[in-house]
Amino acid sequence: MKYIYICNMKDNLQLATEYLYESIQGRYVTATHLDSFLETLPSVFKISTVGFSVKQQPIKAIQFGEGKVKILIWSQMHGNESTTTKGLIDYLNFLHHNENEFESLSKLVTFYIIPILNPDGAAAYTRENANGVDLNRDAFECTQPESKALRTVLETFTPDYCFNLHDQRTIFGLLESQKPATMSFLTASYNEARIFNSVREKAAAVIFGINNELQKYIPNQVGRFDDSFNINCTGDYYTNRGYPTILFEAGHYANDYSRDEVRKFVFIALKAAISFINENDIVSNDLDNYLNIYQNNKCxxxxxxxxxxxxxxxxxxxxxxxxxxxxxxxxxxxxxxxxxxxxxxxxxxxxxxxxxFENKLYEYENRNFPKIGDIIKV
Incomplete structure (x- = not known):
């Protein structure tokens, strides 16, 4: 079954700009910011608490839709990675204000969304939770309350696709284009050999669809993340369990350290992924197209x-x-x-x-040679 969504014939970048939720900007996004947005949503978006953080902050979830395809989305598993949260909020804001789009999509998809999985880390602007644990390395042992909340949702909701939303540092780029990796994606491995089974291939096909759309706006700035296997990582563990899991990584765009431009590409990626899932029969012949996406490098x-x-x-x-x-x-x-x-x-x-530096002499703390850690005026 195919269903094409049309919204006043605007392209996706125009929509991402128009529906950017302006009350939340910059890199610091916490549960308080999220709550202010959730209060704007009508009752068709069902808000619930799916667990509590180490510091007993509620972990909020949004559910809507009644379609056959079930998509689980979570963001800010790392508290200091807020760009995808902003893009996700913008996409929800778009659905809120486009009734036809919301109703059409709701007939096809059932969503379960956790915008901030790690509210303690978000408040402290740390990668880890309040126990100092990286939740993205806690999937197998599942020791933390935030990990347990996500696992419970996974096992009760049994999604057809998982979207695992993250930020990546400005160090990542693409050797072939010599450009930053503004958005990167991964179909996570399920074993040490990194074999592509049907689960990985389903995710790879969706990434191919996302890449096709993003190339219109950020040509040669879309990367493919390293797929080394680690059963402790959420994407790898969930793929191992049979859930097609797509890693989204929001990276750098020129002069956008606040990442309020990159959030637009997150919006586009989410919208493209969901449309691709609904408009296409997911088959494995897109694997070569996925593997042809430039690989991320720390360059x-x-x-x-x-x-x-x-x-x-x-x-x-x-x-x-x-x-x-x-x-x-x-x-x-x-x-x-x-x-x-x-x-x-x-x-x-x-x-x-x-x-x-035009051959000027370096000066810092009465010396004329640099050291690692020197603070430089830029």
Whole structure:
């Protein structure tokens, strides 16, 4: 069965821009922000509490639809990865304000959505939960209350697809295009050999559909994430259990450290994935197309400074060094602290911005040579 959604003939980037939920912006997104959005939703979006965090914060879920295809979506498993949460909120905002789209989609799909799985980590802006545990490495043992809440939902809802939403650091890029990996995806492995069974192939086909749509807006900036197997990782464990699981990774876009542009591409990816699932017979012949997506590499820095003159033991020479932002929570906002992270050996790396030091002498704390950790004005 095929069903094509049309919304005033606007393209998906226009829709993502129009329905961006402006009350939530920037990198710091917490359960309080989420609650303010949930209050705007009508009763057709069923809000429930599916568990509690280590610090007893409620873990909220949204359910709607009555269709045959069941999709489970969760975001902010890592508390400091909020871009996909924003894109997910924007997509829900779009459905809220487009009744025909909502009703048509609800006939085809049943959704179970957990926008912030790790509310303690979101509040503290940490990857881990309040016990210092990375929830994305707790899938097999399932020791944490947040992990148990997700596992319970998985086993009771028994989804046809899982969308596992994350952010990735600005260090990820694509060697072939020499561009940042603005969005990346993965059909998680189910065994050490990384064999593609029917479960992985179903997820790969959807990623192929997502990639086709995103190439219209961010050509050569879509990556394929590494598929090394780790049974402790959520995607790998769920795929091993027979649930097609797609990893979404929101990365860097030019000058968008707040990631309020990248959230639009998350919106597009979600919309494209859901449309592809409903409009196509999912078959394995899309596997080669999936494997042709450029693979992610750790090949970028935020800044590379070149032509930097230094004086090291009375020897002058010109060098390069790389600077990476360190994200620090100050009050209710994130500050970006630029630190030197690599000196020399940068020939195989790219930069989001290259700064020519024009042969000026390096000066920092009464020395004329750099050290790892120096704070640099950019």
């Amino acid at each position: 970028f820095y935020d800044f590379i400074f070149k032509n930097v003159r230094i004086n090291d033991n009375n020897v002058e020479k010109n060098i390069k060094f790389a600077v990476q932002y360190k994200e620090v929570l100050k009050g209710n906002r994130i500050e970006f602290i630029p630190e030197i992270i690599q000196i020399e050996n940068l020939d195989t790396f790219f930069a989001h911005q290259t700064i020519d």
